[in-house]
Amino acid sequence: MEINRKALFESFPRVPEEEIKKRLLALQERLKEKEVDLALILQNVDLFYLTGSLQRGFLLVSKEEATFFVQRDYERAQWESPLPLKKVEGLSELKKVPFLEKAKRVGLEFDVLPLGMFLRIKEVFKKEADFVDVSSDILYLRSIKSPYELEQIREAVRITSEVLSLVPELLKPGLTEVELDARLQYEGRRRGNHGWLRMRGFNQEMCPVAVVSGINGGIPSYVDGPIKALGTCPAIGFGTSFKVIQRNEPIIVDYGVCINGYVSDETRSYVIGNLHPKLEKAYEVSLEVIQLMEKEAKPGVPVKNLYEMALEIVRAHDLEGNFMGFGENRVKFIAHGIGLEINEWPIIAERKEILREGMTFALEPKFVFPDLGAIGVELDYVVQKGGISRLGSLPPHLFYL
Amino acid sequence: MEINRKALFESFPRVPEEEIKKRLLALQERLKEKEVDLALILQNVDLFYLTGSLQRGFLLVSKEEATFFVQRDYERAQWESPLPLKKVEGLSELKKVPFLEKAKRVGLEFDVLPLGMFLRIKEVFKKEADFVDVSSDILYLRSIKSPYELEQIREAVRITSEVLSLVPELLKPGLTEVELDARLQYEGRRRGNHGWLRMRGFNQEMCPVAVVSGINGGIPSYVDGPIKALGTCPAIGFGTSFKVIQRNEPIIVDYGVCINGYVSDETRSYVIGNLHPKLEKAYEVSLEVIQLMEKEAKPGVPVKNLYEMALEIVRAHDLEGNFMGFGENRVKFIAHGIGLEINEWPIIAERKEILREGMTFALEPKFVFPDLGAIGVELDYVVQKGGISRLGSLPPHLFYL
Numbered sequence: 148m149e150i151n152r153k154a155l156f157e158s159f160p161r162v163p164e165e166e167i168k169k170r171l172l173a174l175q176e177r178l179k180e181k182e183v184d185l186a187l188i189l190q191n192v193d194l195f196y197l198t199g200s201l202q203r204g205f206l207l208v209s210k211e212e213a214t215f216f217v218q219r220d221y222e223r224a225q226w227e228s229p230l231p232l233k234k235v236e237g238l239s240e241l242k243k244v245p246f247l248e249k250a251k252r253v254g255l256e257f258d259v260l261p262l263g264m265f266l267r268i269k270e271v272f273k274k275e276a277d278f279v280d281v282s283s284d285i286l287y288l289r290s291i292k293s294p295y296e297l298e299q300i301r302e303a304v305r306i307t308s309e310v311l312s313l314v315p316e317l318l319k320p321g322l323t324e325v326e327l328d329a330r331l332q333y334e335g336r337r338r339g340n341h342g343w344l345r346m347r348g349f350n351q352e353m354c355p356v357a358v359v360s361g362i363n364g365g366i367p368s369y370v371d372g373p374i375k376a377l378g379t380c381p382a383i384g385f386g387t388s389f390k391v392i393q394r395n396e397p398i399i400v401d402y403g404v405c406i407n408g409y410v411s412d413e414t415r416s417y418v419i420g421n422l423h424p425k426l427e428k429a430y431e432v433s434l435e436v437i438q439l440m441e442k443e444a445k446p447g448v449p450v451k452n453l454y455e456m457a458l459e460i461v462r463a464h465d466l467e468g469n470f471m472g473f474g475e476n477r478v479k480f481i482a483h484g485i486g487l488e489i490n491e492w493p494i495i496a497e498r499k500e501i502l503r504e505g506m507t508f509a510l511e512p513k514f515v516f517p518d519l520g521a522i523g524v525e526l527d528y529v530v531q532k533g534g535i536s537r538l539g540s541l542p543p544h545l546f547y548l
Numbered sequence: 549m550e551i552n553r554k555a556l557f558e559s560f561p562r563v564p565e566e567e568i569k570k571r572l573l574a575l576q577e578r579l580k581e582k583e584v585d586l587a588l589i590l591q592n593v594d595l596f597y598l599t600g601s602l603q604r605g606f607l608l609v610s611k612e613e614a615t616f617f618v619q620r621d622y623e624r625a626q627w628e629s630p631l632p633l634k635k636v637e638g639l640s641e642l643k644k645v646p647f648l649e650k651a652k653r654v655g656l657e658f659d660v661l662p663l664g665m666f667l668r669i670k671e672v673f674k675k676e677a678d679f680v681d682v683s684s685d686i687l688y689l690r691s692i693k694s695p696y697e698l699e700q701i702r703e704a705v706r707i708t709s710e711v712l713s714l715v716p717e718l719l720k721p722g723l724t725e726v727e728l729d730a731r732l733q734y735e736g737r738r739r740g741n742h743g744w745l746r747m748r749g750f751n752q753e754m755c756p757v758a759v760v761s762g763i764n765g766g767i768p769s770y771v772d773g774p775i776k777a778l779g780t781c782p783a784i785g786f787g788t789s790f791k792v793i794q795r796n797e798p799i800i801v802d803y804g805v806c807i808n809g810y811v812s813d814e815t816r817s818y819v820i821g822n823l824h825p826k827l828e829k830a831y832e833v834s835l836e837v838i839q840l841m842e843k844e845a846k847p848g849v850p851v852k853n854l855y856e857m858a859l860e861i862v863r864a865h866d867l868e869g870n871f872m873g874f875g876e877n878r879v880k881f882i883a884h885g886i887g888l889e890i891n892e893w894p895i896i897a898e899r900k901e902i903l904r905e906g907m908t909f910a911l912e913p914k915f916v917f918p919d920l921g922a923i924g925v926e927l928d929y930v931v932q933k934g935g936i937s938r939l940g941s942l943p944p945h946l947f948y949l
Contacts, residue, residue: 190751202785220770257663260662261658326738337727379743380809381563382806382888388556408783
């Protein structure tokens with residue numbers, strides 16, 4: 148079989164041109180509403196969303212035009228992006244851009260742009276520009292998925308379901324959490340998992356698999372999720388540890404896959420033998436939350452109403468102190484958006500957001516008992532006309548092995 | 549076997565208290581030299597370096613004291629860090645810190661601190677403080693490794709050598725790059741690889757394994773390394789692809805492992821059958837560069853002298869256009885520091901740095917030919933009295949299979 152360079156290039160998936168056009172038009176619409184003259188986009192994931200390419204550079208979007216300034220690699224950006232491109236040496240060439248002078252209000256990604264880079268940008272614009280944050284505008288646009296995007300997430304969830312369905316045959320007492328973690332990563336990667344679960348923001352990092360058994364589920368950590376756990380060392384201090392998996396303890400497997408940049412995030416619980424009645428009970432409550440959300444979540448519903456309903460169920464079972472973490476370590480959401488990053492919108496929490504058609508999220512009612520461990524389930528959904536629909540095929544059982 | 553929560557906690561490795569003390573004293577020394585009254589440290593890796601913990605919070609270091617303000621998780625920060633701790637709700641509590649008012653010159657990590665967070669910090673300090681960048685001070689301290697740190701890197705390199713030594717038996721024509729990548733990740737993880745290869749800076753991401761064969765080695769991308777390659781999709785656009793590995797083409801395996809936060813980074817080249825004479829020749833030149841560096845690199849030598857010597861060898865063989873990339877896509881260094889991040893100092897390049905005892909780096913003379921692929925080697929070193937010493941045990945052969 149002969150493979151040449153061109154054939155390899157051409158075998159590579161591309162974001163459809165129509166997608167990019169629609170996304171840019173939507174951003175331009177928001178810039179007009181906010182009276183922003185120019186947005187300067189620099190974060191790699193936002194660049195990928197708006198240009199179809201992750202090549203290094205910056206995107207300038209005015210109310211009428213958009214140009215992708217590419218530092219490296221220009222040849223590759225040419226295949227990947229349908230936008231007008233301009234080759235540059237670096238950010239310093241910003242000052243040569245002709246329409247810059249007219250920009251009075253300039254949009255930047257305040258949540259991720261480093262201070263040092265901002266100071267260089269400010270220098271170029273002199274003192275005449277006002278800088279405004281456009282992160283939330285981009286995050287809102289990104290929260291509504293197109294059919295193309297949904298297709299990528301569906302494929303990621305499909306691989307997730309397939310790998311999670313292997314757990315019952317792989318899980319044995321005596322195995323360490325990290326051994327199962329390694330094996331599950333392998334099974335996902337060889338099925339086409341493209342790689343990382345990206346998480347937006349300063350200091351945010353996410354591992355693609357967490358295998359958490361027994362008391363490891365009760366160990367606290369800094370992570371922005373309901374299940375904290377020990378991790379493998381203080382420098383990677385959450386999730387999977389070197390603990391040996393045992394009989395009669397809860398085993399949580401949280402698993403994410405990335406396809407064309409889009410991620411899935413599902414969890415199942417397993418037990419070899421018997422489970423403590425408190426944990427069995429908590430799992431039933433997880434399923435009650437799932438059922439209620441499947442009934443109540445639909446376009447137009449404020450997320451805070453959903454969050455409050457879920458808390459009511461949990462309170463009725465007197466489990467609030469163990470819900471979504473333990474004690475003061477609990478997180479204050481029950482679902483997070485999934486897309487190019489693992490912490491997208493919507494966040495089902497005490498927030499102002501409204502569910503919209505096309506949103507995708509991972510709903511994860513989970514419980515933590517410091518001395519017994521963690522239990523719960525996580526399912527991925529898309530918001531459609533009239534309700535929400537599961538993206539995965541694996542049933543949300545508690546698996547007894 | 550009974551495992552309780554306390555035992556699990558106590559089984560966890562900790563950064564020795566003496567390490568933390570020395571690091572803080574060294575930082576305080578530099579703050580005095582630069583007349584910085586207070587450093588406010590927020591990046592997770594810098595926090596881990598200076599506190600022993602990656603729990604969420606911020607560290608305040610004045611010329612005389614240091615306090616770790618912990619947002620989440622406080623209990624865990626108590627085991628992990630020997631420093632005085634204070635529990636806080638978040639960055640907003642900065643304003644309650646008593647010694648803040650006296651601080652006129654405040655050090656921040658300009659290279660990574662997001663603009664939005666800086667604006668909140670600036671608000672707390674009102675208009676009276678001058679902010680200065682202390683990133684380079686911390687990076688300099690971090691570049692000189694202690695015996696404890698070296699031990700972690702040695703263990704990471706040991707696992708790397710072990711996994712790379714499996715390649716000859718795993719590598720078969722017909723396998724895809726991603727299948728071998730998956731298998732090698734699995735082999736590292738089950739041997740105790742703690743997880744990620746962190747890379748400092750905005751938009752910087754690194755994959756822990758790259759398997760790059762034949763013409764994939766000639767595909768350009770944005771990545772800050774000599775070998776670019778296609779990746780698995782435009783959103784993860786460098787390194788390992790879905791290409792099928794074939795006979796008579798160069799196969800590069802670049803492999804990193806993380807132990808207690810510290811990383812290794814080595815590369816070997818393989819071929820099943822025969823290699824194009826141009827590639828064989830280039831590999832010999834890689835080894836010439838290695839030999840020369842092993843002779844010339846020692847404490848006190850300016851890195852730019854080493855870089856220039858390496859380029860002279862490459863020029864003498866008329867290979868400069870293929871060295872460290874191809875054409876204008878070449879990177880302008882031959883080695884990068886390794887430690888808690890994969891892009892530490894020293895960088896052996898046209899720079900002002902001087903090699904110092906205790907520095908550790910990955911030396912990677914590599915060549916790229918757009919139509920044939922990539923070839924080369926990467927070895928990890930520590931700078932010791934009188935010279936440099938290899939950290940790995942695997943010989944730097946070109947492996948013919």
